[in-house]
Amino acid sequence: MPRYEYRCRTCGDTFELSRPMAQSSDPADCPAGHDDTVKLLSTVAVGGTSSAASAPAPSPRAGGGCCGGGCCG
Template identity: 70%
Template sequence: MPRYDFRCRACGSTFEISRPMARSGDPAVCPDGHDDTVKLLSTVAVTGGAGGSSAPAGGGGGGGCCG
Protein backbone atom coordinates (compact mmCIF):
# COMPACT_ATOMS: atom_id res chain seq x y z
CA MET A 1 0.00 0.00 0.00
CA PRO A 2 1.46 3.43 -0.91
CA ARG A 3 2.67 5.79 1.80
CA TYR A 4 2.04 9.53 1.70
CA ASP A 5 3.93 12.23 3.59
CA PHE A 6 2.09 15.06 5.29
CA ARG A 7 3.11 18.12 7.31
CA CYS A 8 0.99 19.69 10.03
CA ARG A 9 0.69 23.45 9.66
CA ALA A 10 -0.26 23.85 13.33
CA CYS A 11 2.69 22.09 14.99
CA GLY A 12 5.16 21.51 12.11
CA SER A 13 5.17 17.73 12.56
CA THR A 14 5.91 15.62 9.47
CA PHE A 15 4.23 12.22 9.34
CA GLU A 16 3.44 9.37 6.98
CA ILE A 17 0.14 7.63 6.24
CA SER A 18 -0.40 4.37 4.34
CA ARG A 19 -3.61 4.31 2.32
CA PRO A 20 -4.93 3.08 -1.03
CA MET A 21 -4.20 5.24 -4.08
CA ALA A 22 -7.93 5.90 -4.46
CA ARG A 23 -7.77 7.79 -1.13
CA SER A 24 -4.48 9.63 -1.78
CA GLY A 25 -6.18 13.05 -1.82
CA ASP A 26 -8.17 12.54 1.38
CA PRO A 27 -7.38 14.93 4.25
CA ALA A 28 -5.15 13.68 7.08
CA VAL A 29 -5.08 14.41 10.80
CA CYS A 30 -1.64 14.74 12.42
CA PRO A 31 -0.66 12.42 15.29
CA ASP A 32 -1.26 15.31 17.72
CA GLY A 33 -4.87 15.68 16.52
CA HIS A 34 -4.54 18.80 14.33
CA ASP A 35 -6.45 18.76 11.05
CA ASP A 36 -4.63 21.62 9.27
CA THR A 37 -2.26 19.43 7.24
CA VAL A 38 -0.79 19.51 3.76
CA LYS A 39 0.33 16.59 1.59
CA LEU A 40 4.01 16.79 0.70
CA LEU A 41 5.48 16.06 -2.70
CA SER A 42 7.46 12.85 -2.40
CA THR A 43 10.63 12.25 -4.36
CA VAL A 44 11.47 8.80 -5.62
CA ALA A 45 15.00 7.67 -6.38
CA VAL A 46 15.25 5.20 -9.21
CA THR A 47 18.57 3.46 -9.61
CA GLY A 48 19.91 1.04 -12.16
CA GLY A 49 21.11 -2.48 -11.54
CA ALA A 50 24.30 -3.35 -9.69
CA GLY A 51 27.18 -1.36 -11.14
CA GLY A 52 25.25 -0.25 -14.22
CA SER A 53 24.80 3.32 -15.32
CA SER A 54 22.15 4.48 -17.75
CA ALA A 55 23.71 7.90 -18.41
CA PRO A 56 26.72 8.27 -20.71
CA ALA A 57 29.90 9.66 -19.16
CA GLY A 58 31.27 12.98 -20.34
CA GLY A 59 28.02 14.74 -21.15
CA GLY A 60 28.63 14.81 -24.92
CA GLY A 61 26.32 13.56 -27.57
CA GLY A 62 24.71 16.27 -29.59
CA GLY A 63 21.97 18.73 -28.96
CA GLY A 64 24.10 21.77 -29.72
CA CYS A 65 22.08 24.22 -27.66
CA CYS A 66 24.94 26.53 -26.77
CA GLY A 67 27.46 27.64 -29.36
Protein backbone atom coordinates in the same frame (compact mmCIF):
# COMPACT_ATOMS: atom_id res chain seq x y z
CA MET B 1 0.36 0.22 -0.27
CA PRO B 2 1.96 3.62 -1.01
CA ARG B 3 3.19 5.88 1.78
CA TYR B 4 2.44 9.59 1.67
CA GLU B 5 4.08 12.34 3.69
CA TYR B 6 2.03 15.11 5.29
CA ARG B 7 2.86 18.21 7.33
CA CYS B 8 0.71 19.69 10.06
CA ARG B 9 0.24 23.44 9.67
CA THR B 10 -0.66 23.79 13.35
CA CYS B 11 2.36 22.16 15.01
CA GLY B 12 4.76 21.82 12.04
CA ASP B 13 5.31 18.07 12.47
CA THR B 14 5.66 15.84 9.42
CA PHE B 15 4.26 12.33 9.35
CA GLU B 16 3.63 9.49 6.92
CA LEU B 17 0.50 7.49 6.21
CA SER B 18 0.06 4.29 4.23
CA ARG B 19 -3.12 4.52 2.23
CA PRO B 20 -4.48 3.52 -1.17
CA MET B 21 -3.74 5.87 -4.08
CA ALA B 22 -7.43 6.71 -4.34
CA GLN B 23 -7.24 8.21 -0.82
CA SER B 24 -3.95 10.10 -1.25
CA SER B 25 -5.70 13.49 -1.43
CA ASP B 26 -8.15 12.80 1.40
CA PRO B 27 -7.70 14.89 4.57
CA ALA B 28 -5.23 13.47 7.07
CA ASP B 29 -5.21 14.12 10.79
CA CYS B 30 -1.93 14.89 12.52
CA PRO B 31 -0.88 12.31 15.15
CA ALA B 32 -1.24 15.15 17.71
CA GLY B 33 -4.91 15.49 16.73
CA HIS B 34 -4.76 18.56 14.48
CA ASP B 35 -6.68 18.54 11.22
CA ASP B 36 -4.95 21.36 9.29
CA THR B 37 -2.50 19.28 7.25
CA VAL B 38 -1.07 19.35 3.73
CA LYS B 39 0.27 16.52 1.60
CA LEU B 40 3.92 17.03 0.71
CA LEU B 41 5.41 16.33 -2.68
CA SER B 42 7.85 13.48 -2.50
CA THR B 43 10.53 12.28 -4.83
CA VAL B 44 10.99 8.68 -5.80
CA ALA B 45 14.43 7.20 -6.25
CA VAL B 46 14.63 4.14 -8.42
CA GLY B 47 17.85 2.14 -8.27
CA GLY B 48 19.21 -0.24 -10.78
CA THR B 49 21.86 -0.63 -13.40
CA SER B 50 21.89 -0.58 -17.12
CA SER B 51 24.56 -1.38 -19.64
CA ALA B 52 24.89 2.33 -20.48
CA ALA B 53 25.48 3.17 -16.82
CA SER B 54 28.35 0.71 -16.53
CA ALA B 55 30.07 1.75 -19.76
CA PRO B 56 32.98 4.17 -19.38
CA ALA B 57 32.45 7.74 -20.47
CA PRO B 58 34.05 8.57 -23.81
CA SER B 59 37.24 10.60 -23.76
CA PRO B 60 36.78 14.22 -24.86
CA ARG B 61 39.73 13.77 -27.24
CA ALA B 62 38.27 10.67 -28.90
CA GLY B 63 36.38 12.76 -31.43
CA GLY B 64 33.33 14.87 -30.85
CA GLY B 65 33.78 17.10 -27.82
CA CYS B 66 33.96 20.80 -28.54
CA CYS B 67 34.57 21.72 -32.18
CA GLY B 68 35.27 18.12 -33.15
CA GLY B 69 37.68 17.46 -30.30
CA GLY B 70 40.60 19.45 -31.69
CA CYS B 71 40.29 22.66 -29.68
CA CYS B 72 40.14 21.19 -26.18
CA GLY B 73 43.17 20.42 -24.30
